[in-house]
Structure formats: structure tokens, C-alpha cells
Amino acid sequence: MSLPSQLPKFVILALVGLSALGLSSCKTLKVAKQDDYDSPAYRPQSLSNVRVKVSLNKQMVYVMEGDKPLLVTATCVGTPSNPTPRGNFKVYNKIEKKRSMSYGFAVQGNAITPIKATNMRGGRYVGYPMPYWVEFSPAYGFHQGYVWNVPRSHGCLRLHKNVAPKFFALTRLGTPVNIAYTQPEDNTLGATATRPGAEHYLAPDPPNSVLITEAAFKAPDKPLFAN
Structure with a gap:
């Protein structure tokens, strides 16, 4: 079962080493020095021809239209104990302002307490934003x-805040998704790709008082497509 990407600190996992999945190739990827990570996205000629390919080894996402890359971006995959499923899939649900049904907050008056949904005993449950x-x-x-x-x-499969809206716009219900240990694009598109720096993934969560409101969902402030 999948859990939210930015889990409250009371449920964050310990750091998992690269050796756990044999992801030595990730060491060669360039890292963005500041939290200005972004990946350009290109408007497809037809959304019906778009397909998504995921490399678990490179931790990369390739959104393709034929042989043309529309978006190449870093992702974060599941741990060995909670792996990302492999195989061929199709997008069947899209929610711009999704909240977790498993982890979130119990809200009682001014008190906001991180909690598992199954442990709710009173108050109002608000899921963690995804x-x-x-x-x-x-x-x-x-x-x-x-x-x-x-x-x-x-x-x-987590995507950077600057990239997630672009990926959302490039997919539709029915978009094919192939998830495999490696992809042919690893040696070409993936070889020059960058990853977000530690300023991104070590940043603290916004206050709980923000996470339970609509302010947790921010619209893009830049155009989604480079063309």
C-alpha cells in the first residue's frame, strides 16, 4: 500500500542506502546545488500518443511521445520493503488536490495532532496533502x-514540486505507464539528468496549521510548457 510522499515526521523512515536496490548508477547523476530544480516540459502533438516510462535503477521518469522526450525528471521510488510495482499499467485516476486516506492529522479545536487514520478516536481527520x-x-x-x-x-513515485504540475498536465486517463528496473533511455536521456539537492529533500514540512488547509496546494506560478 502506498503512503504519502511528505510523511509527518512521526512516520518518516530511516534513510535507505543505495546498495539496498543496487542503485549504484544513481551516484553518477548530477545534483542541483540549490532548490531551484526543474525540468522543461514540452507540449505534445497528441495526448493520446504520450506514454510514461520509469527506471527504478536510475530513479528517473521519461515522458515520451514516440521517440521525443516531453519530460525527463528525477523521481523517488519505493524501498525494498515497500517497493514500487513493476509492469505495464494505465493511468486511471487523477486528483489535483489529493489527500492521504492513511496518514494525516486529528483536528480538535486548536490542537492538530499527526495520526494514522485507523487510530482516530475523535475530532476531524484531515489527510496529508499529496x-x-x-x-x-x-x-x-x-x-x-x-x-x-x-x-x-x-x-x-514522488516528483519535485516544480515538476509535478507538468507531469499531471502531460498525462490523461488511459496514459500507458511502464515501470521497470532499467529503461533504454537510461544511457541517453538519463545519463545527463540532474537530481534535486539536499536543500529540497531535507527541508522541513510546512506547519501543520498550513498542511490541513487549502494553502497546502499551490498552483504553478510559471507556464507549464517550454513551447
């Missing part, structure tokens, strides 16, 4: 979150 949700398998999807340089998620 913006730009693109689901390809039950409880597994792409969404905005912290993109660590090692496997860190519970199976979902």
Missing part, C-alpha cells in the same frame, strides 16, 4: 513530494 496525484495501480501513483536521492517512498 498534490497532483496520478494513479496507475490501486493506492500507487505519481505525486508531488520530497525527491530523495535514495529509495524513500512506500511505493509511490
Whole structure:
């Protein structure tokens, strides 16, 4: 089962080493020095011809239209104990302002307490924000979150906050998704790709008082497409 990308600190996992999945190739990727990570996206001629390819080894996402890359971006994949599923899928659900049904907050008056949904005993439950949700398998999807340089998620595929809206716009219901250990694009497109720096994935969560409101969901402040 997939869990939210930016889990409250009481449920964050310990850092998982690269050796856990044999991801030695990730060491060669360039890292963005500041939290200005971004990847250009290009408008497709036809959304019906767009397909998504994910390399678990490179932790990269390739959005393709034929042989043309529309978006090449880093992702964060599942840990060995909570792996990202492999295989061929299709996007079947998209929610721009998605909230977790598993982890979130109990709100009672002015008190906001991180909690598992199954542990709710009173108050109002508000799920943890998972913006730009693109689901390809039950409880597994792409969404905005912290993109660590090692496997860190519970199976979902996290995308940087500057990239997630672009990916959301490039997919539709029915978009094919192939997830494999490697992809042919690893040696070409993936070889020159960059990853977000530690300023991104070590940044603290916004205050809980923000996470339970609509302010947790921010619209892009730049055009989505480079063309």
C-alpha cells in the first residue's frame, strides 16, 4: 500500500542506502546545488500518443511521445520493503488536490495532532496533502513530494514540486505507464539528468496549521510548457 510522499515526521523512515536496490548508477547523476530544480516540459502533438516510462535503477521518469522526450525528471521510488510495482499499467485516476486516506492529522479545536487514520478516536481527520496525484495501480501513483536521492517512498513515485504540475498536465486517463528496473533511455536521456539537492529533500514540512488547509496546494506560478 502506498503512503504519502511528505510523511509527518512521526512516520518518516530511516534513510535507505543505495546498495539496498543496487542503485549504484544513481551516484553518477548530477545534483542541483540549490532548490531551484526543474525540468522543461514540452507540449505534445497528441495526448493520446504520450506514454510514461520509469527506471527504478536510475530513479528517473521519461515522458515520451514516440521517440521525443516531453519530460525527463528525477523521481523517488519505493524501498525494498515497500517497493514500487513493476509492469505495464494505465493511468486511471487523477486528483489535483489529493489527500492521504492513511496518514494525516486529528483536528480538535486548536490542537492538530499527526495520526494514522485507523487510530482516530475523535475530532476531524484531515489527510496529508499529496498534490497532483496520478494513479496507475490501486493506492500507487505519481505525486508531488520530497525527491530523495535514495529509495524513500512506500511505493509511490514522488516528483519535485516544480515538476509535478507538468507531469499531471502531460498525462490523461488511459496514459500507458511502464515501470521497470532499467529503461533504454537510461544511457541517453538519463545519463545527463540532474537530481534535486539536499536543500529540497531535507527541508522541513510546512506547519501543520498550513498542511490541513487549502494553502497546502499551490498552483504553478510559471507556464507549464517550454513551447
